[in-house]
Amino acid sequence: MTTQPTEPTQPAHGGIPATLRSTAAPSTPGTDALAGQTVVLRPTGAQHVAAFMAILQHPEVAKWWGGYDLERVRRELLGPHGYAIELAGEVVGLIIFHEENDPDYRHAGIDIALHPDAHGQGLGADAMRTLIRYLFERRGHHRIVIDPAASNTRAIRSYERVGFSPVGLMRQYERGSDGRWHDGLLMDLLRDDFRG
Numbered sequence: 001m002t003t004q005p006t007e008p009t010q011p012a013h014g015g016i017p018a019t020l021r022s023t024a025a026p027s028t029p030g031t032d033a034l035a036g037q038t039v040v041l042r043p044t045g046a047q048h049v050a051a052f053m054a055i056l057q058h059p060e061v062a063k064w065w066g067g068y069d070l071e072r073v074r075r076e077l078l079g080p081h082g083y084a085i086e087l088a089g090e091v092v093g094l095i096i097f098h099e100e101n102d103p104d105y106r107h108a109g110i111d112i113a114l115h116p117d118a119h120g121q122g123l124g125a126d127a128m129r130t131l132i133r134y135l136f137e138r139r140g141h142h143r144i145v146i147d148p149a150a151s152n153t154r155a156i157r158s159y160e161r162v163g164f165s166p167v168g169l170m171r172q173y174e175r176g177s178d179g180r181w182h183d184g185l186l187m188d189l190l191r192d193d194f195r196g
């Protein structure tokens with residue numbers, strides 16, 4: 001997973017090139033809740049810190065999202081690029097995006113974590129579809145990337161389910177909690193690939 005989301009910049013038109021703009025008005029990140037089929041993506045705030053810490057410190061999640069303390073949660077997960085994933089009003093996960101706004105390389109990237117009690121019920125796919133739809137329709141993106149650990153088979157399967165395809169193996173891409181370098185899998189999704 002990518003650990004350094006960049007702050008979405010807000011030049012004219014939210015940085016969306018004219019040729020890539022959709023007919024829907026561009027949205028300012030972090031202002032609206034996004035409704036999925038089952039989940040709701042809620043803009044983050046200080047009220048989410050405790051739930052995010054509980055999710056990220058669970059061993060089943062920490063093995064893929066290591067090294068998050070309070071300060072890092074506040075710095076990287078709160079703000080306009082982050083959403084709490086809610087199921088019936090309860091926070092069950094978090095999902096964040098970053099944007100590359102160089103017009104010649106414009107794309108968005110996503111990272112996600114659900115509490116293990118919520119795994120394997122299609123909620124990850126629902127949250128991903130909801131954010132992907134927002135990034136295509138309201139932020140004018142045409143390409144979205146995600147970079148799970150190559151050994152994270154459940155994540156890879158879930159991402160394939162919404163239309164992501166493997167691009168290639170990134171060797172020794174990220175350092176794990178064991179202090180060793182692990183391979184990552186770059187996956188991408190274009191508008192026509194999306195299984196919304």
Ligand SMILES: CC(C)(COP(=O)(O)OP(=O)(O)OC[C@H]1O[C@@H](n2cnc3c(N)ncnc32)[C@H](O)[C@@H]1OP(=O)(O)O)[C@@H](O)C(=O)NCCC(=O)NCCS
Pocket residue numbers: 001060061064065111112113114115118119120121122123124125126147148149152153154155157158161
């Ligand atoms: C990755 C994650 C977001 C996926 O969300 P989810 O709601 O659990 O996944 P879904 O239910 O949408 O889909 C899971 C798919 O993987 C399959 N699966 C479940 N456990 C699996 C396993 N151990 N190995 C391989 N596939 C598995 C399911 O059968 C399902 O495939 P299907 O639709 O063909 O039946 C979630 O599991 C999670 O937060 N994991 C911990 C943190 C993490 O790994 N984050 C990703 C970092 S890139």
